[in-house]
Amino acid sequence: MISPITELVKEAKKNIDIISVAQAKQLMEETPCLLLDVREASEVASSAVSDSLAIPRGVLEMQITSKCNDPQMQILVHCQSGGRACLAAEQLLKMGYKNVKAITATHQEMCEHFNQC
DSSP: OOOOHHHHHHHHHTTSEEEOHHHHHHHHHHSOEEEEEOSOHHHHHHOOOTTOEEOOGGGHHHHHHHHOOOTTSEEEEEOSSSHHHHHHHHHHHHHTOSEEEEEOSOHHHHHHHHTOO
8 A cells, every 4th residue: 555645744753753843942042953954955945044954855864974973963853844854853763863853843934933044
């Protein structure tokens, strides 16, 4: 049986920590974090949260270790609406990263809470 993306995201959410954009902002004020944007390059080119690392979801596994080789680093993943962030967070955990959270907010909410984009 083929699983639609909505089911894959639903399953991923069972295996990951999910936080709001307000919780993400607070966590970033308290501890060093990597804010990871997994949207496509064309999306990032039009609007991106400052100081976020952009790695498209499609190449995440191939590029993340060259950008972050610390398995204990707090990684906060975001995208356009939360789905890709959840899938990416689950994959990062499978790769061995220990402190990964998906931010369930739209990109617009990210811009508003971080007062930038």
